[in-house]
Amino acid sequence: MDRTIKVTGKGKVSAKLDLIRINISIKEINKEYSKTLEMVSKSTKSLKETIIRAGLDIKNLKTLSFNISSQYESYYDKDNIYRSKFIGYCYKEKLYIQFPNDNKILSRVLYELSRCEVEVEFSIVYTVKDVNKIKNSLLEKAVEDSKNKAEILSKAAGVSLGKIKNINYSWGELEIYSRPIQDFELMKSDTVESYDMDIEADDIDLEDSVTIEWEIS
Structure with a gap:
């Protein structure tokens, strides 16, 4: 087994x-x-x-x-x-x-x-302009987190962590967007000469996960 x-x-x-x-x-x-x-x-x-x-x-x-x-x-x-x-x-x-x-x-x-x-x-x-950069960063951090947890658990259990046996990741489209401006109506009027927008969109927090199976001895 x-x-x-x-x-x-x-x-x-x-x-x-x-x-x-x-x-x-x-x-x-x-x-x-x-x-x-x-x-x-x-x-x-x-x-x-x-x-x-x-x-x-x-x-x-x-x-x-x-x-x-x-x-x-x-x-x-x-x-x-x-x-x-x-x-x-x-x-x-x-x-x-x-x-x-x-x-x-x-x-x-x-x-x-x-x-x-x-x-x-x-x-x-x-x-965001570079979606792939965000995706890659998420995966790197998820793998790193899995490895750190596996090392802590194996040490606590008195076993040695071996090679990776399986990696399970559910590939999907990562949606990175925010809508701070909603229900904005354009005014068609001779009195409106410009729109002065002063919007500072907040950073968006993203999360992804990966499951890794490790051999132990």
């Missing part, structure tokens, strides 16, 4: 949020398909011009999803029969743009979005 000890180690790091990501959604409906395509072209052009006015590189504006679908509305007719009628073609597009965590840049982007000809919905997310 193999003599082993199995220990779970935890890695913890505090990540400084150095990147801002603005998720943008556009949705418009038109009864004619050709008009819908025209709206797509107009919306894309307007949004790109908005990003350029904000002083950002248009190459950083990325599309997450895009689709045009037929939309129907359900109703009951005069005979109380459930029916549906065609209301138009719905154009939906989701995009995002990222830039350094800088309040001046954020202020410019929000101000230009408020002047954009296209109605947009958006959310502001703070994240």
